[in-house]
Amino acid sequence: MKTIIDGLYKAFENRVRLGIMAALAVNETLEFTALKEYLDVTDGNLASHMKALEKEKFVGVKKSFIDRKPNTRYYMTTQGKKAFEEHLNTLESIIKAQK
Amino acid sequence: MKTIIDGLYKAFENRVRLGIMAALAVNETLEFTALKEYLDVTDGNLASHMKALEKEKFVGVKKSFIDRKPNTRYYMTTQGKKAFEEHLNTLESIIKAQK
Numbered sequence: 001m002k003t004i005i006d007g008l009y010k011a012f013e014n015r016v017r018l019g020i021m022a023a024l025a026v027n028e029t030l031e032f033t034a035l036k037e038y039l040d041v042t043d044g045n046l047a048s049h050m051k052a053l054e055k056e057k058f059v060g061v062k063k064s065f066i067d068r069k070p071n072t073r074y075y076m077t078t079q080g081k082k083a084f085e086e087h088l089n090t091l092e093s094i095i096k097a098q099k
Numbered sequence: 100m101k102t103i104i105d106g107l108y109k110a111f112e113n114r115v116r117l118g119i120m121a122a123l124a125v126n127e128t129l130e131f132t133a134l135k136e137y138l139d140v141t142d143g144n145l146a147s148h149m150k151a152l153e154k155e156k157f158v159g160v161k162k163s164f165i166d167r168k169p170n171t172r173y174y175m176t177t178q179g180k181k182a183f184e185e186h187l188n189t190l191e192s193i194i195k196a197q198k
Contacts, residue, residue: 018193
């Protein structure tokens with residue numbers, strides 16, 4: 001049976017993960033520290049959620065060196081974009097049904 | 100620091116709980132079985148989420164007898180309504196920022 005919550009992804013339920021995806025949806029790539037400051041979370045908290053999103057292949061990571069310093073940037077995968085869109089569209093329907 | 104995810108409630112993160120609140124927001128009271136069918140979840144799953152929402156005082160329960168049969172109905176508390184509205188408004192802002 002199709003229900004109103006069917007288009008919601010377990011992977012995006014957590015508020016930090018929702019924030020990560022929202023930030024990556026409007027920024028091509030973001031550094032770990034930028035995301036951390038944007039969402040006001042600890043290193044450990046952000047790292048564990050990034051790992052979960054990476055595991056689902058919704059987020060990718062680019063490691064490089066800038067001025068010989070390691071630089072880690074995250075981006076949203078095509079798969080992640082599609083899933084996040086479906087998630088937001090479902091949330092939007094739920095919100096609309098309230099008004 | 101205020102972030103984009105600050106108005107989101109941990110209590111409503113789970114999709115089943117979001118579904119429960121959405122259903123109770125537009126129905127004055129609902130029976131357990133009606134909610135169960137609406138969200139297509141098991142007894143145990145729904146019961147555990149209802150308990151969590153009751154504990155937060157976002158949902159109340161009315162027990163009575165109809166034709167000598169026990170009848171359990173759930174409703175959203177004023178506190179629950181206020182919190183859910185804030186949650187949805189925050190989700191709405193996140194969605195709007197994407198478009």
